[in-house]
Amino acid sequence: DKLKTMTNEIISFLKGNNKIITDKINFEIKKASKNLNFERALELKNMLTDIEITLTKQKVALNRQINYDIFGYYATLNYLSITVFNIREGLLFGSYNYNINTLDIVEDLLQFIIHYYENNHILPKEIILNDILDNNLLSEYLKIKVSTPKRGIVKQLLNMANENAEIAFQNKEAQLNKSIKEKEKALQELKELLKVDKVSRIEAFDNSHLFGTFYVAGMVVFDQFEPLKKEYRKYKLDMSIKDDLSAMKEVVYRRYYRALLEGFERPDIIIVDGGTLQVKAAKEILDSLNLDIKIIGLKKNQKHHTNTIINDNLEEIKLNNHSHLFLMLSKIQEEVHEYTINYHRHIKRKxxxxxxxxxxxxxxxxxxxxxxxxxxxxxxxxxxxxxxxxxxxxxxxxxxxxxxxxxx
The missing domain is CATH 1.10.150.20 (5' to 3' exonuclease, C-terminal subdomain)
Incomplete structure (x- = not known):
């Protein structure tokens, strides 16, 4: 009976009826997600996509014998999930998912597509998009055709890319929810390490420069190790700034002098990128403003890997690189670094x-x-x-x- 059932399913699939198989895969996806086996769920979803495209690719090949890329997306307030299908000679050549944090969906999707091809991806003959972007502007920039289908096989593939992006987001969201306990453990570790009763709001700083001068700085805000992107800030620093320590002092002064004037919420902890000198510089500014806020520096070893916390008493505290705290602090450090240098990247790209x-x-x-x-x-x-x-x-x-x- 099992052999007969399997034979019938295969014959049905070869005739173009994929419902039996896709229903089974969808059932397994739900089962894997329920059991928090997110990698398996995503693996099954990719299998489902391959099946669906396999059943449509012959039609694609007959109607569109060219190379093109399809960009599907799914977005929430602060999160953008993107799926890219590479179609070559009417056949699926590759399918990829990307997840990025966003403050502006339209701008970030546009920059993603531009950056995608700047990273040595070969330009196709045509790009297929949803109608959220200015196709003419993108076409002029990349020097290729950009279109948004309203119907037909290519529209079906675009819809499929959008669905994949949504499922990738849901899996990512589930993984983030799973990490809540890890964040709680990391907060507890940090409180014990710094001997404080409360740690919630964290503000982290980094700076970057263009042509060896012209410093800019960035600040990111986390609450319970969750990013508060609307509170991120960029700073253009004075032209007289010529070194990292001076840049650090100016941005810390500007941030917390304004906090005193306007009375907005202050952090429980300030994080600076660096060791003793950086912590001393930031502490000097806070002392001048009569502010009592904990400061820590994240110091790197000779291999440029963060491995030590410098507290505001200038004591070194070794980090366990397998701990929950290490992972969360590394995430903040990476976030503020990327946020700051993206200021320059954006300028260079535009x-x-x-x-x-x-x-x-x-x-x-x-x-x-x-x-x-x-x-x-x-x-x-x-x-x-x-x-x-x-x-x-x-x-x-x-x-x-x-x-x-x-x-x-």
Missing amino acids: GSLASLIDLVPGIGPKKRQLLLKKFGSLKQMQEASLKELEAVIDKKTANNLFVYLRNL
Whole structure:
């Protein structure tokens, strides 16, 4: 009976009826998810996708004998899940899932697609997208056709990519929910390590520079080891800043001087990237503001791996790299680092005049518009004298811009 049933299922599948097999796989996906076996659930989902595309690829090959990539997505408030199908000569060449945190779905999806091809992925003849983006703008940038199908086989594949992205998100979300207990353990470890009664809100800082100067800094906020992305902040630092310690002092001062003025919530712990010198620099600023906030530094070893906490008494505390605390602190460290350097990456990727001069302290939308109206191009702005710049904007900002342009 089992052999006969199996034979009938295979014959049914070869005739294009995949319902019996896909129902079984869907049942196993639900079973795996219920048992918290998320890797197995995702493996089964990928199998399901392969089956569905196998049954449609002959139609695709007949109707569209070209190479194209399909970008499906699923988004929530702070999270973007993306599925990419690579179709080559009408056949599925590859299927991939990507998960990123997001503050702006449209902007982040656009940047993802651009970055996808900048990372040595071969451009296809055509890109298939949902209608959330400006297809003409993306087409002009990548120099290929970008379209959004309304019906037919390719529309079915786009829908399938969207569904895969949603399932990948659900699996990721389930894994995150599973990690709640791990976060609770990490918080307890941190409280015991620092001998404090309460740890909830954490603010972490990092800085980066362009062309060896022109420092920017980033701050990320976590509560119970969960990122609060709406509270992330970027800082353009003074043009006089030439080293990491000075950058650290300025951003810590600006953040917590404003906290005093505006009365917004202060963290239980501040994290800086570095060792004794960085902790001392941050503590010096907090002391000058009469603020009592715990500070720790995350110090790296000779192999550039974080392995030690420096507390505000400048004591070294070794981290167990298998502990829950180590994993959570590493996540924060990576997050603030990526958030900060992405400021520069974004500017380099856009390559626009507006983005480049946005780095200069003192230049906002109004001054940028005045400069663009007067000079029109980066080249003409670079050729302008300091007096010509001062005729458009104030002297201090003009001097900052003059120095900046000479270093581009």
